[in-house]
Amino acid sequence: MVLGLFMFGFEGDEPSVFEETLKFNIDAKFDMCGCSLLTPYPGTINWFEMMRRKQIVSFDWDKYDQSHIVFKSAGLSVEQFYNGYLDTYDGFYTLSRFPWDCSRNPANWAIYNAFFRKGGVVTRDPDQLIARPTPEPEFAAMPPLMLQKAAWRELVMGTPGGGGGSTFE
Numbered sequence: 001m002v003l004g005l006f007m008f009g010f011e012g013d014e015p016s017v018f019e020e021t022l023k024f025n026i027d028a029k030f031d032m033c034g035c036s037l038l039t040p041y042p043g044t045i046n047w048f049e050m051m052r053r054k055q056i057v058s059f060d061w062d063k064y065d066q067s068h069i070v071f072k073s074a075g076l077s078v079e080q081f082y083n084g085y086l087d088t089y090d091g092f093y094t095l096s097r098f099p100w101d102c103s104r105n106p107a108n109w110a111i112y113n114a115f116f117r118k119g120g121v122v123t124r125d126p127d128q129l130i131a132r133p134t135p136e137p138e139f140a141a142m143p144p145l146m147l148q149k150a151a152w153r154e155l156v157m158g159t160p161g162g163g164g165g166s167t168f169e
Helices: 016-027 045-052 078-092 106-117 150-157
Strands: 003-008 032-037
Touching: 003 016, 003 078, 016 078, 032 078
Parallel strands: 003 032
Antiparallel strands: none
Protein backbone atom coordinates (compact mmCIF):
# COMPACT_ATOMS: atom_id res chain seq x y z
CA MET A 1 0.00 0.00 0.00
CA VAL A 2 1.15 3.54 -0.76
CA LEU A 3 0.67 6.31 1.81
CA GLY A 4 1.00 10.00 0.94
CA LEU A 5 1.73 12.45 3.77
CA PHE A 6 1.00 16.15 3.37
CA MET A 7 1.10 19.27 5.54
CA PHE A 8 -1.05 22.37 5.29
CA GLY A 9 -0.46 25.89 6.57
CA PHE A 10 2.74 27.05 4.89
CA GLU A 11 3.18 30.74 4.18
CA GLY A 12 2.26 30.43 0.50
CA ASP A 13 -0.79 28.20 1.05
CA GLU A 14 -4.09 29.57 -0.16
CA PRO A 15 -7.54 27.95 -0.45
CA SER A 16 -6.68 26.08 -3.66
CA VAL A 17 -3.98 24.04 -1.89
CA PHE A 18 -6.56 21.62 -0.48
CA GLU A 19 -8.23 20.80 -3.80
CA GLU A 20 -4.86 20.55 -5.57
CA THR A 21 -3.54 18.19 -2.90
CA LEU A 22 -6.67 16.05 -3.07
CA LYS A 23 -6.46 15.86 -6.87
CA PHE A 24 -2.78 14.90 -6.67
CA ASN A 25 -3.53 12.11 -4.16
CA ILE A 26 -6.34 10.69 -6.27
CA ASP A 27 -4.41 10.98 -9.55
CA ALA A 28 -1.37 9.30 -7.94
CA LYS A 29 -3.69 6.48 -6.83
CA PHE A 30 -2.43 6.51 -3.27
CA ASP A 31 -4.10 3.94 -1.04
CA MET A 32 -4.03 6.25 1.95
CA CYS A 33 -3.20 9.85 2.63
CA GLY A 34 -2.47 11.61 5.85
CA CYS A 35 -2.58 15.36 6.33
CA SER A 36 -1.20 17.38 9.18
CA LEU A 37 -1.32 21.02 10.14
CA LEU A 38 1.85 23.06 10.23
CA THR A 39 2.95 23.51 13.83
CA PRO A 40 5.50 26.24 14.56
CA TYR A 41 7.39 24.43 17.31
CA PRO A 42 9.03 26.78 19.82
CA GLY A 43 12.69 27.35 19.11
CA THR A 44 12.45 26.73 15.37
CA ILE A 45 13.05 29.36 12.72
CA ASN A 46 9.40 29.02 11.70
CA TRP A 47 8.40 29.88 15.29
CA PHE A 48 10.51 33.03 15.34
CA GLU A 49 9.27 34.19 11.96
CA MET A 50 5.64 33.71 13.03
CA MET A 51 6.31 35.44 16.35
CA ARG A 52 7.79 38.39 14.48
CA ARG A 53 4.72 38.60 12.24
CA LYS A 54 2.40 38.20 15.28
CA GLN A 55 0.75 35.10 13.76
CA ILE A 56 0.84 32.77 16.76
CA VAL A 57 -2.44 32.90 18.65
CA SER A 58 -2.17 29.96 21.04
CA PHE A 59 0.62 29.11 23.42
CA ASP A 60 -1.20 26.05 24.77
CA TRP A 61 1.63 23.55 24.31
CA ASP A 62 -0.81 20.62 24.42
CA LYS A 63 -2.11 21.84 21.05
CA TYR A 64 1.33 21.79 19.38
CA ASP A 65 0.88 18.38 17.78
CA GLN A 66 0.27 18.93 14.04
CA SER A 67 -3.46 18.37 14.61
CA HIS A 68 -4.48 21.82 15.87
CA ILE A 69 -4.49 25.27 14.30
CA VAL A 70 -2.36 27.42 16.64
CA PHE A 71 -1.55 30.35 14.34
CA LYS A 72 -3.13 32.75 11.85
CA SER A 73 -2.23 31.63 8.36
CA ALA A 74 -1.11 34.35 5.96
CA GLY A 75 -3.20 33.03 3.06
CA LEU A 76 -6.07 31.18 4.75
CA SER A 77 -8.80 32.26 7.11
CA VAL A 78 -9.35 29.96 10.08
CA GLU A 79 -12.56 28.72 8.44
CA GLN A 80 -10.80 28.00 5.13
CA PHE A 81 -8.01 26.19 6.98
CA TYR A 82 -10.44 24.11 9.04
CA ASN A 83 -12.85 23.29 6.19
CA GLY A 84 -10.12 22.66 3.61
CA TYR A 85 -8.31 20.24 5.92
CA LEU A 86 -11.48 18.22 6.54
CA ASP A 87 -12.64 18.43 2.91
CA THR A 88 -9.33 16.91 1.81
CA TYR A 89 -9.91 13.87 4.02
CA ASP A 90 -13.57 13.58 3.04
CA GLY A 91 -12.74 13.85 -0.66
CA PHE A 92 -10.05 11.20 -0.48
CA TYR A 93 -11.78 8.70 1.78
CA THR A 94 -14.99 8.07 -0.12
CA LEU A 95 -16.71 4.93 -1.34
CA SER A 96 -16.48 6.13 -4.94
CA ARG A 97 -12.74 5.36 -4.71
CA PHE A 98 -13.33 1.78 -3.53
CA PRO A 99 -11.06 -0.63 -5.46
CA TRP A 100 -13.89 -2.50 -7.22
CA ASP A 101 -11.41 -3.95 -9.71
CA CYS A 102 -9.54 -5.65 -6.82
CA SER A 103 -6.33 -3.88 -7.81
CA ARG A 104 -5.90 -3.28 -4.09
CA ASN A 105 -6.92 -5.34 -1.11
CA PRO A 106 -10.58 -4.28 -0.60
CA ALA A 107 -10.61 -5.34 3.07
CA ASN A 108 -7.59 -3.20 3.98
CA TRP A 109 -8.91 -0.29 1.95
CA ALA A 110 -12.34 -0.48 3.61
CA ILE A 111 -10.81 -0.47 7.10
CA TYR A 112 -8.61 2.56 6.41
CA ASN A 113 -11.46 4.37 4.66
CA ALA A 114 -13.85 3.84 7.58
CA PHE A 115 -11.20 4.78 10.14
CA PHE A 116 -10.29 8.09 8.48
CA ARG A 117 -13.83 9.06 7.49
CA LYS A 118 -15.35 8.48 10.90
CA GLY A 119 -12.86 10.59 12.81
CA GLY A 120 -10.49 7.91 14.04
CA VAL A 121 -7.59 10.17 13.15
CA VAL A 122 -9.05 13.55 12.28
CA THR A 123 -10.70 15.80 14.85
CA ARG A 124 -13.83 17.31 13.35
CA ASP A 125 -14.94 19.46 16.26
CA PRO A 126 -13.86 23.06 15.54
CA ASP A 127 -13.52 23.73 19.28
CA GLN A 128 -10.93 20.95 19.39
CA LEU A 129 -9.19 21.52 16.04
CA ILE A 130 -8.86 25.31 16.36
CA ALA A 131 -6.81 26.19 19.44
CA ARG A 132 -8.21 29.02 21.53
CA PRO A 133 -6.10 32.18 21.80
CA THR A 134 -3.96 32.31 24.92
CA PRO A 135 -1.67 34.98 26.37
CA GLU A 136 1.97 34.86 25.36
CA PRO A 137 4.08 33.12 28.00
CA GLU A 138 6.45 35.11 30.17
CA PHE A 139 9.39 33.07 28.91
CA ALA A 140 9.55 32.10 25.25
CA ALA A 141 11.89 29.67 23.53
CA MET A 142 15.44 30.83 22.93
CA PRO A 143 16.49 31.30 19.31
CA PRO A 144 18.70 28.90 17.38
CA LEU A 145 22.39 29.45 18.06
CA MET A 146 23.22 30.53 14.51
CA LEU A 147 20.84 33.26 13.43
CA GLN A 148 21.43 33.64 9.72
CA LYS A 149 19.05 36.43 8.81
CA ALA A 150 19.25 40.00 10.08
CA ALA A 151 15.49 39.90 10.75
CA TRP A 152 15.96 36.97 13.15
CA ARG A 153 18.80 38.75 14.94
CA GLU A 154 16.65 41.88 15.19
CA LEU A 155 13.75 39.85 16.59
CA VAL A 156 15.93 38.34 19.29
CA MET A 157 18.32 41.16 20.09
CA GLY A 158 15.93 44.05 19.56
CA THR A 159 18.27 46.10 17.41
CA PRO A 160 18.97 46.12 13.69
CA GLY A 161 21.79 43.72 12.93
CA GLY A 162 21.49 42.11 16.35
CA GLY A 163 24.01 44.30 18.16
CA GLY A 164 27.70 43.64 18.52
CA GLY A 165 29.46 41.08 20.66
CA SER A 166 26.43 38.84 21.04
CA THR A 167 26.73 35.09 21.60
CA PHE A 168 24.29 34.69 18.71
CA GLU A 169 26.69 36.07 16.09
